[in-house]
Amino acid sequence: MDSKERSGATPQTRSQLMRNIKVITEHTGCGAAGGSGKASCGSSMGPQDMPAAVWEKVKNHPCYSEEAHHHYARMHVAVAPACNIQCNYCNRKYDCANESRPGVVSERLTPEQAAKKTLAVATAIPQMTVLGIAGPGDPLANPAKTFKTFELIARTAPDIKLCLSTNGLMLPDYVDAIQELNVDHVTITINMVDPDVGALIYPWIFYNHVRYTGRAAAEILTARQLLGLEMLTERGILCKVNSVMIPGVNDRHLVEVNKAVKSRGAFLHNIMPLISAPEHGTAFGITGQRGPSAQELKALQDQCEGQMNMMRHCRQCRADAVGLLGEDRSAEFSTEKVMTMDVEYDVDSRRAYQTAVEDQRQEKGAAKEAEMRTLTGRTSDVTILIAVATKGDGRVNEHFGHAKEFQVYEASTAGAKLVGHRRVDGYCQGGYGEEDTLPTVIRAINDCVAVLVAKIGGCPRDTLKAAGIEPVDACAHEFIEAAVLGYFKGYLDRVEKGEIEHVARGDAAIRQGAYVAA
Ligand code: CLF
Ligand code: SF4
Numbered sequence: 001m002d003s004k005e006r007s008g009a010t011p012q013t014r015s016q017l018m019r020n021i022k023v024i025t026e027h028t029g030c031g032a033a034g035g036s037g038k039a040s041c042g043s044s045m046g047p048q049d050m051p052a053a054v055w056e057k058v059k060n061h062p063c064y065s066e067e068a069h070h071h072y073a074r075m076h077v078a079v080a081p082a083c084n085i086q087c088n089y090c091n092r093k094y095d096c097a098n099e100s101r102p103g104v105v106s107e108r109l110t111p112e113q114a115a116k117k118t119l120a121v122a123t124a125i126p127q128m129t130v131l132g133i134a135g136p137g138d139p140l141a142n143p144a145k146t147f148k149t150f151e152l153i154a155r156t157a158p159d160i161k162l163c164l165s166t167n168g169l170m171l172p173d174y175v176d177a178i179q180e181l182n183v184d185h186v187t188i189t190i191n192m193v194d195p196d197v198g199a200l201i202y203p204w205i206f207y208n209h210v211r212y213t214g215r216a217a218a219e220i221l222t223a224r225q226l227l228g229l230e231m232l233t234e235r236g237i238l239c240k241v242n243s244v245m246i247p248g249v250n251d252r253h254l255v256e257v258n259k260a261v262k263s264r265g266a267f268l269h270n271i272m273p274l275i276s277a278p279e280h281g282t283a284f285g286i287t288g289q290r291g292p293s294a295q296e297l298k299a300l301q302d303q304c305e306g307q308m309n310m311m312r313h314c315r316q317c318r319a320d321a322v323g324l325l326g327e328d329r330s331a332e333f334s335t336e337k338v339m340t341m342d343v344e345y346d347v348d349s350r351r352a353y354q355t356a357v358e359d360q361r362q363e364k365g366a367a368k369e370a371e372m373r374t375l376t377g378r379t380s381d382v383t384i385l386i387a388v389a390t391k392g393d394g395r396v397n398e399h400f401g402h403a404k405e406f407q408v409y410e411a412s413t414a415g416a417k418l419v420g421h422r423r424v425d426g427y428c429q430g431g432y433g434e435e436d437t438l439p440t441v442i443r444a445i446n447d448c449v450a451v452l453v454a455k456i457g458g459c460p461r462d463t464l465k466a467a468g469i470e471p472v473d474a475c476a477h478e479f480i481e482a483a484v485l486g487y488f489k490g491y492l493d494r495v496e497k498g499e500i501e502h503v504a505r506g507d508a509a510i511r512q513g514a515y516v517a518a
Pocket of ligand 2: 083084085087089091136167
């Protein structure tokens with residue numbers, strides 16, 4: 001292979017790229033069939049908020065619809081080990097940080113193994129609707145394995161949506177293949193549109209047999225990413241943009257990124273916190289680059305939400321994740337187990353299961369609307385955050401001590417919406433409360449006024465109260481949004497009667513390390 005290293009692109013390549021960037025900056029249309037921005041689409045919105053064809057694409061995709069993520073699962077198959085760029089937040093020993101939390105991929109699969117695993121998972125988990133390829137390297141740096149996998153799955157399980165996540169460097173070259181294989185959801189990780197910012201994030205890229213470094217590398221990367229996004233949305237393929245928020249590096253700049261991707265028709269923008277624990281061995285981890293706090297992340301997401309719809313429920317999941325977002329069932333489907341399974345793929349029974357899920361969704365929506373009606377006519381400046389322990393189905397159904405994450409809802413007289421989640425180590429370990437973990441749980445939900453749970457023991461109850469967080473188990477097994485609105489209404493009543501004082505809460509921490517709890 002003719003491999004060279006360059007810190008500057010050739011004059012011709014460079015001028016071509018700069019023309020591309022100029023065109024990109026000037027682009028104002030919305031090419032996506034789904035449209036962009038607030039006008040028509042939204043991760044938490046329903047069929048009334050978007051064209052029917054777009055709703056069909058997102059309604060059971062757990063990443064593209066916040067509401068769907070309570071009910072539908074995705075799986076990733078780790079068929080793409082190689083990468084063609086280096087991100088300062090990635091250590092090759094760990095999953096792709098574009099789409100995963102730090103943690104090694106257990107197994108790498110061949111396309112044939114991946115196809116068999118997909119059928120096995122889809123049979124065991126009928127609410128698994130999406131197959132994604134998200135690493136552990138970059139899927140488009142491994143095009144033969146990636147497209148072979150999609151081809152096999154499209155043939156044997158045509159009801160499963162195909163999803164791809166890429167750094168975007170090779171995207172323009174594969175747009176036709178993506179379209180031909182009916183891959184209808186593509187995520188591009190775009191952390192900058194300014195090469196000077198990019199030079200702080202990407203030490204090198206490898207493109208057309210040449211290794212580029214510094215600003216030249218970032219110039220090529222941003223031009224290719226934005227060109228790829230534009231080409232996809234012109235073809236009506238739904239695109240999500242992931243951005244890693246790196247305080248002091250690209251945090252303010254992400255507002256510009258948001259505008260650039262919105263103008264190119266991106267359906268959804270997912271701003272994720274940098275995870276940079278020193279033990280992960282990434283360049284940012286080693287130099288002590290911090291990640292954002294919970295409120296810093298929320299403030300940026302809120303700022304961008306004025307422009308377009310933001311994804312708030314991303315779990316930065318592994319490249320071999322299986323299950324609902326926030327749960328990991330990959331250990332149940334090791335290659336060894338899957339290869340010995342007799343799989344009878346039955347589309348009809350999957351459809352029947354999903355029909356029951358849809359009934360439950362309707363019930364949940366009706367409960368939320370009924371609770372909203374009780375707030376009709378009330379106005380108030382009070383806005384609060386409420387943490388919720390759930391293990392799925394959109395209900396408050398997890399014990400405080402078993403929760404490995406809390407979903408965080410913002411409630412006001414305007415309604416209730418999910419604004420994030422906080423990972424924690426389970427308080428209850430081996431049947432006993434682990435006192436050392438309680439302060440970390442409190443730090444994770446410190447900006448919330450209450451935590452809604454299915455059940456909670458006396459000790460954590462008292463400690464939470466002392467920290468100013470009200471533990472609530474009175475709404476156990478209720479639908480989450482109805483429960484959040486019900487709590488908010490009671491809170492507002494108490495404030496208005498002078499029984500409690502509404503005071504601003506502090507900030508909260510986003511965990512940086514890997515899980516230690518079982
Ligand atoms: Fe996977 Fe990504 Fe498809 Fe989802 S994940 S390839 S769009 S099916 Fe989802 Fe995981 Fe966040 Fe990715 S929660 S890291 S956004
Ligand atoms: Fe790592 Fe993914 Fe970046 Fe490649 S694109 S360096 S695998 S985070």
